[in-house]
Amino acid sequence: MVRAALLQMTSSDVPDENLIAVRQMMADAVSQGAEFILTPEVTNCLSTSRTHQREVLCHEEDDPTLSGLRSAAAKHGVWVSIGSLGLKTKDGDGRFANRQFVITPNGEIAARYDKIHMFDVEVTPEETYRESDGYRPGTQAVVAQTDFAKIGLTICYDVRFPTLHRRLAQGGATILTAPAAFSHVTGAAHWHSLLRARAIETGCFVLAAAQTGVHPASRGAQRQTFGHSVAIAPWGEVLADAGTEVGITCVDLDLEEVNKARKRVPSLTHDREFDGP
Secondary structure, eight states, X not given: OEEEEEEEBOOOSOHHHHHXXXXXXXXXXXXXXXXXXXXXXXXXXXXXXXXXXXXXOOBGGGOHHHHHHXXXXXXXXXXXXXXXXXXXXXOTTOOBEEEEEEEOTTSOEEEEXXXXXXXXXXXXXXXXXXXXXXXXXXXXXXXXXXXXXXXEEOOGGGGGOHHHHHHHHHTTOSEEEOOBOOBHHHHHHHHHHHHHHHHHHHTOEEEEOBBEEEOOOSSSOOOEEEOOOEEEOTTSOEEEEOTTSSEEEEEEXXXXXXHHHHHXXXXXXOOOOOOOO
8 A cells, every 4th residue: 555645736937936835745745644746747837938938947957846856755755756847958949848757765766757749739719739849759658666566657648648558557557647737628528537548448546646727927828727636546436536726635545456457357468469440
């Protein structure tokens, strides 16, 4: 059994403010017995302005949020999934990375994952996203080894791509992360259904720490995100739903439930080759 804590945040576009908030939430989660703490996508800076991002984001080696959360993990002796950080890269086109980190109880980086699928959509005529304009996609699926489970790493829009999750489960993952800053419109329509489907298909726990509410912006348009951080069991049950308020949601994971679900429906071992289309 492991106690996980999902941190639901309303990150602003000021990284220093967000770091103070998440460190306090981590301390509160530890006081509730958390051993594995998960933060949402773009924990450090939620911004629609590429100009502002270029001014405030850092390279990984210089990022104060990463350094601060590594120190907090070591202070509290807990595993941490930093859902993602916006980070500068050395890419010639100047695009950022949307990068998740798994941090050990010693504060070391156990794994990194760069979001593979970019959110390039027109949800409504008034709500259009071109994530690939600012962020370059990753190319490598990642399973992180912890002392309680293997964890498959995904971020937000990745949830719409079942093959990624299947590969992670077949690669040994028994827990899947799905940190998000999900659109309010698509969240209301699809969030719970997609996450439950990924859990059912893989027989994994799915842990999705989310951004929520209307996000303060010093530059550019404000964004609204869906919230509803959730923990889903391997059989598809919703174990916890944080609603739309900022806060901490703790859930106890009995990892034997993974084996039970996969024994009942062993679909991960039933792949068959086929022709077409």
